[in-house]
Amino acid sequence: MFPDIAYLDWISGRPEAATHDLGSSDLRRAVPDANGVVPPRIADLPEPPERADVETLVADAYDVEPENVLVTAGATHANFLALAAAIEGEEVNDESDERDPRVLVEEPGYEPLVATPEGLGATIDRFRRPDEDGYALDPNRIAAAVTDDVRCVVVTNRHNPSGNRTDRGTIAEASRVAADRGAHLLVDEVYAPFGEADDASAFGGPTAVGLPNTVVTNSLTKFLGFGGIRVGWLVADSRFVERARSVMHHVPAISEPSVALARRALSSDTELAEESRARVAANRGLLATFVAERDDLSGAVCPGCTYGFFAHESADGDEVSEAAWEEDVLIVPGRFFDDSDRFRLSLGHETETVEEGLAIFGTVLDRL
Template sequence: MFPTIEYLEWIAGKPDAVAHDLGSSDLRGTFQRQRGPVPGRLAGLEDPPPERDLPTQLAQLYDVDEDNVLVTAGATTANLVAVATALQTVDPDELASRPQVLVEKPGYEPLRATPRGLGGRVDRFLRPPEDDYQLEPDRVEAALTEDAVLVVTTNRHNPSGRLAPLESVAMAARAANEYGARLLVDEVYAPYVTDPEADGPFGGPTAADIENTVVTSSMTKFMGLGGLRVGWLVADADFVERARSVAWHLPVLAEPSAALAARALEHRDELLPVQRELLRENHALLASFVDEREDLSGSVPDGSTFCFVEHESFDGDELATLAWEEYDLLVVPGRFFERPEAVRLSLGRSSDHCEAALDVFAELLDSLS
């Protein structure tokens, strides 16, 4: 029985229905939700030659063979396929209990709801706010059990925005391997860096070359092309082969979306600087705002355009409800990310839009003092 994913049901339609959006984490900038067949920023660009299709481009981007790449209809599908594939590696009849899927806390709701829906036993390891949401391999190792099949984490951490060093990711992967499990790293926010790394996909770090690791990502967040619903999974060839068999149970990626994603990757040298500049501007806006508000506690990780903030007197639901009902402003209650005392602010629109929305949020906060 698949559990309800409350966050996705709550946020559906809200970013487009509100005047001031501080809830969208994808870097769409001035572009609204895609309504035509071709996203505006891709119109007029030439397609790559046929031999440079999407799987080929992604393999080159990650410096792996095409056998290591599975293209899916979005990162959510990639994560579902990864979890289902990992669960298939064990015979439930040989276990004392259901196979363990160990998921970070706080975390993104689908990453714990999906394993439950697929029959896994979801246990948690902490990335607590008092430790700045760091990924601590010792916490992973302490929470693993002999029936573990998968450890699930995000980098950047969703929802805090904290970026873990790859050494910590590698140590977590080794800890998982000692129990016969793999590490799944959702990297949709990994490119959110102001100073890009030359050798990483879209300028961000990746765990794709770490042994015993499965990486997922998409065109939605940093590239701001959510309307295409293009995601992928990168892992060793044996895992990807099994994942392809699982993926046949799900809708395949539409050919027009694959073609447009390939077009975007073909022109990434001209598209990425625009996204990077939007990231830099919105990060600076958010960091400055949080730093200047004495009635808010919280911090903005370097390079992140999203973070948690707590008000000194009101919890996350109270702030979010007041923002929506009285100020036509979208902020996300932290309860969806296991932080009910906080709200999550996300700056994905144009810098002008975000600056104006922050002014409205400041007006709301001033009214509470």
Template sequence: MAVTLRPEIAALPPYRQGRAADAAAFKLSSNENPRPTHPAILAAIAESHLNRYPEGAATALRTRLAERAGVSIDEVHVGAGSSSILYQLVQAAAGPGDEVVYAWRSFEAYPLMVTVAGATSVQVPNLPGGHHDLDAMAAAITDRTRVVVVCTPNNPTSTSVTAAQFSAFMAKVPATVLVILDEAYYEFDVDPQRVDGLTEIANYPNLVVLRTFSKAFGLAGLRVGWVVGASYILDAARSAAIPLAVTEPAQRSALTALDIETELLAGVDELIERRARVFAGLTAAGWTVPEPHGNFVWFAAGDQTSAVAEVLEEDGIIGRVFAGEGIRISIGEEGSVDPLLGSAARVVQTLPKAGENARLG
């Protein structure tokens, strides 16, 4: 006899990280920061006491983040990556019979966390070009809606929500519905019209804002995310958290990253410049991709996605493949740019239908 499991969980495909690459290929499948770990962060890790449990409240780190956000320490919570905080927030707010609204396609962990909570996903299709349809998302809210997630820049389409768009959206959301603004790629969005969750938090008591050290700060392997919001909401998230999940090396590294933020963000500037060259090169090759605001670009290849992925892999480019929809390509090392652009041009030349899908965006 087999053990009885929740059928909706047993049927749920687990989250799978981006494919690894061999030594001859570029791994552009996981939105990782390609810069080597800063020596100061390595030194912070070396000072950690691995035989001891971490300080569970992460007081020093939360204090620094609270000062940065202009809020109290009780209005900041940290987790093992922003994804873990998303799970905690959804579990705290939604359960069986409740609904969670989010754009689709967006971050592929969203449907997993909703199902684990026992709630129901309400997926609102993106607009042509990959932007959130915020009007449709607002219209999808019912008396069963407990959470709405807005991802900007959106993973995987790399599109952005402006401050004006977000303000208009929030005006339509009931105050009893939790809005999670997922800004994991915030530092890569240089659009002056972008929404900035930390400036919006005082305007909306039902808003929480997610950030992470994984991307811009290059700490993906240590898993440190943070969220700002009303203390009673974050207390509920803390109750849903696994205790002591943010390790001492992670906390020390995040504090050090804040100390050397100027250096680390200079590396982000390099990636943004590289992203601009990739975007221009793709456009010149015949692709119409959404203007990227994250550290990745989106190939809307439609039913030619698998064929496009094969060509890219032949040329040493490993992207994140979403079958039947498209491929997300991270901005990687400088050496990856020419092979990526050359392969993308070859796709347009050898797979005309993929080029048609690309021009449709």
């Protein structure tokens, strides 16, 4: 039923095997030693308030009620639950609408956001975010592609793989377009906090939380850098959250130790966010300089973003990735994001580490 996800098959084990990881986009922090379970940075944080559960901490960050939050085992789990709830629709036993469900997904885009709804039985349609427009989200393109059969429209903000960040006004218009057709808008916001914050919280990027018929997903992985904890969430109206919760009964996956670690991280989110934004600023500068100094590369480095989608003048994405891998440098080929001519370059690790990796990657490109 569920198709293979080629990107996840390909990336498995590679970040750990690479000497220089320029493929992983999360702002990765130090991991526990072989016999430990607590990330070193969390071990130094104060204990959270006793009554501060994860739902409440996330709700406070977005200025919503806890009933609007469902805590999940990471953003992938949150996206699965959101898509399943949207495809299922309001009434599980309502047989009045016999049309096959459809899901409309941005292109280029992140492969799992196509494969998951397909595995859930939906027909997939696509709308373009063209490179000639800077991969901008255009609600008019959604309006031209959405039909009455569409149950969910799926976008990322920041866009994965380009890094384009959409303002709330544009997302609100996309939400209206989806709502007019009776569809939900799913906004994966794992990269939205990259760059300058709209507010003081850890998740202060432009958010779609609170817009009609809109579901937002996020996690502790990309911006705060605690991927090993495997805690994420979705935020939506309370009725949608309850539908997603009913789906979650079939795929429960959150451990109590993960919840405890998430409570500690979220209780110090402002402090952790400051550290993440400092790394984003430094690494974005490295990326922008590297791309600007190379005549053989094309592609934009978006403000405040540590990753981008680039093309080489004489090699496609697989050729660039394979040549880099021969030097133990991890680069992600663009075929996993609907464009085989390009590759995604991501500077998520500590600045000194990625600077060394860029120097080696530069010699790889010189030989192509």
